[in-house]
Amino acid sequence: MTEDQTGTMEAGGEYSRHSLAQHSAGGLGLPLLGRAVAGVAPGVAALPAGVPVFVGDFGAAGGRNELTPMATTVEGLRSGGIRAPIVVVHTDIATNDFTTLFKTVEESPDTYLRTPDVFAFAAGRSFYERIFPRASVLLGWSAIAVHWLSRVPEPITDHVYSAFATGSVRDAFARQSAADWDAFLTARAAELRPGGQAVVVGGMALDDGTSGAEALMTALNSAVHALVASGSITEAESRAMNVPTWNRTMADFIRPFEPDGTATVAGLALLEHAAAEVPDQYLLAYRADGDKQAFASAVTGFLRAFTEPSLFGTLDRSALERRRAADAVYRSVEYTLATDPERYETVWKVALLRFAKAEDAPSG
Ligand SMILES: C[S@@+](CC[C@H](N)C(=O)[O-])C[C@H]1O[C@@H](n2cnc3c(N)ncnc32)[C@H](O)[C@@H]1O
Numbered sequence: 001m002t003e004d005q006t007g008t009m010e011a012g013g014e015y016s017r018h019s020l021a022q023h024s025a026g027g028l029g030l031p032l033l034g035r036a037v038a039g040v041a042p043g044v045a046a047l048p049a050g051v052p053v054f055v056g057d058f059g060a061a062g063g064r065n066e067l068t069p070m071a072t073t074v075e076g077l078r079s080g081g082i083r084a085p086i087v088v089v090h091t092d093i094a095t096n097d098f099t100t101l102f103k104t105v106e107e108s109p110d111t112y113l114r115t116p117d118v119f120a121f122a123a124g125r126s127f128y129e130r131i132f133p134r135a136s137v138l139l140g141w142s143a144i145a146v147h148w149l150s151r152v153p154e155p156i157t158d159h160v161y162s163a164f165a166t167g168s169v170r171d172a173f174a175r176q177s178a179a180d181w182d183a184f185l186t187a188r189a190a191e192l193r194p195g196g197q198a199v200v201v202g203g204m205a206l207d208d209g210t211s212g213a214e215a216l217m218t219a220l221n222s223a224v225h226a227l228v229a230s231g232s233i234t235e236a237e238s239r240a241m242n243v244p245t246w247n248r249t250m251a252d253f254i255r256p257f258e259p260d261g262t263a264t265v266a267g268l269a270l271l272e273h274a275a276a277e278v279p280d281q282y283l284l285a286y287r288a289d290g291d292k293q294a295f296a297s298a299v300t301g302f303l304r305a306f307t308e309p310s311l312f313g314t315l316d317r318s319a320l321e322r323r324r325a326a327d328a329v330y331r332s333v334e335y336t337l338a339t340d341p342e343r344y345e346t347v348w349k350v351a352l353l354r355f356a357k358a359e360d361a362p363s364g
Contacts, residue, residue, distance in 0.1 A: 008309040009061050011097040014301075021302055023065045025278045025350050026143035029201035032272065032354045033069055033141060036197035037076030039271075039356065040138050043195040044082045052085040052119075053077070053138040056191065056198075058127040058184075059145025060090035062097050063104035069141050071112040078115065085117045091131050094124035095309075126150060128183040132191040140188055140198030144350070147203035147245045149173070150180050157239045160224055160311060161217035162246050163209055177246040178255075185256050185265040185355075192357035197271070204275060204349040205247035212277070212347040216337075217243075219344060220303060223332040224311070232325055233315065240314045243307050250275055253351045271354045278348040286341045296338035299346075304330045 044053055055073050060066050070088050077086060090101055105111055105120045113120055125131050127142065128150045153172040156165045162173050188198055205211045228238045250273065257263055257270035282302070286295035304326070312326045337344050 008093065008095045008313070009097065010305040010308050011100070013062055013097065013100040014305050017301070017305075020281050020298075021278060021346070021348060022061075022144045024281055025203075025348060026065050026069060026201055028276045028278070028350060029141075029143055029199050029352050030069060030072055032199045032352055033072050033139075034076060035272075036139055036199050036354055036356075037073055038080065039197050040195060041077060041080035041082055043193075043359075044077070044084060044138060045080075047084060049083075050085070052087050053082070054132065054136050055086060055088045056132060056137045056140045057088060057090045058131075058140060058142035059148070060092045060096070060101055060122070061145075062100035063090060063102075064108075065143065066090060066141075067104070067108055067110045067112065069143065071110065073139055073141070074112045074115050074118055083117075085119065086115075087119045087121060088112070089121045089123055089132070091123040091125065091127060093126055096124065098122055098124065127187065128180055130187045130190060134190050135193050137188075137191045137198075138193055138196050140192065140196070140200075142198070143201040144203055146181065146184055146200060147247050149176050149244045149246055150183070151176065152242050152244045155239055156242050159217075160221045160241055160243055160307075161213070162242070162244075163205070163211055163214055163217070164221075173246050174252075177248055177252065181248065181252065182256055182264050185268060189265055189267040189357060192268075194357055195359045197354060197356045200351070200353045200355075202253060202351040202353065203245070203247045204253070204351040205249050206349060207249055207251075209249075211247040212349055215344050216299070216303060216346045219333050219336045220307065220329070223329040223336070226332055227325060227329055230328075232328060237315055241311045243310050247349070248351070250351055253353060257355065267357055268355045269358060271356055272352075273354075274352045276350050276352055278350060280345050280347055283341060283345045292338045292341055295341045296334045296336075299337055299344065300330050300334040303333065 057066050123131050153176040154169045156169055165173050224238055227233050256265040282298045308326050312322045315322050
């Protein structure tokens with residue numbers, strides 16, 4: 001897998017079709033986004049007529065889950081009396097499914113694009129780098145994306161999921177995560193206008209390092225190891241198969257903002273932060289209808305959409321062989337999940353963060 005494939009979601013609209021959990025998680029950030037919009041509106045009112053304002057969406061995937069936050073932003077600005085043209089820029093890594101993104105934003109009945117003088121652009125560049133000109137972004141939004149690291153720092157040899165990394169490998173993930181979070185915030189600190197604000201809904205871990213997905217990811221890991229046992233892939237190939245994510249604790253998230261002189265990122269103030277849990281929508285549906293197979297199929301679709309590219313992209317095999325290996329793994333996961341849905345309940349933890357660039361920050 002090349003570095004720029006790190007974190008890619010399944011293409012062809014698959015991620016959008018299987019991202020109910022992320023949709024629920026992102027929804028938890030909407031109240032913060034509403035407050036961010038209200039917070040920036042007075043500053044925009046002072047801009048000369050016709051000067052556009054930029055809204056940055058960081059980690060847009062196929063766009064389905066971006067429609068509500070961007071509509072919230074557009075409606076909030078307009079109802080706050082802001083008449084300026086609004087440019088929404090959806091950003092993601094270059095290998096993202098931008099075709100689905102553009103179609104979703106153009107064609108969805110829920111699109112924010114029907115509002116006059118609102119425009120949608122996209123940028124294919126990592127959010128760990130600068131994407132926008134200095135002091136140009138009024139509002140930023142990022143949901144369920146910053147747990148994707150810029151790279152796998154070291155392979156986790158016996159598991160696909162970083163929560164199970166131990167010793168020096170665990171330390172390497174923690175260091176990579178801290179460096180990536182600093183890079184993300186440093187880039188946003190440069191890009192935000194003075195007084196601009198951003199909201200991040202970040203996949204979080206509890207202080208013991210657990211994210212809530214341990215049972216599910218262990219089912220995935222067992223299926224990968226079963227493939228080794230069957231001789232379909234080699235032990236060495238399985239060792240390179242990692243999902244390049246790391247869920248930060250709340251302490252990790254807020255450390256760069258520390259006001260006591262230890263801040264690692266200058267020019268940003270943390271306005272609010274809270275932890276929340278994302279109820280398992282798939283399990284709630286199962287409890288209502290008792291359909292184990294429907295639960296297993298929905299959760300496997302969700303899991304496959306965010307893990308297949310990073311796990312199977314590492315296999316130096318033909319596309320057909322990779323597809324067959326992936327089919328076998330996810331079939332096995334689906335079978336396992338259907339045996340006992342309650343055991344695979346996945347209650348993700350999220351950090352809800354709102355931060356601002358100081359009004360008097362230098363913009364040059
Ligand atoms: C789980 S999806 C979440 C998408 C969407 N915001 C949502 O709420 O459903 C994570 C997205 O982050 C993107 N991503 C991962 N690493 C990234 C990076 N370094 N820069 C920009 N986007 C990244 C992935 O490509 C993916 O589209």
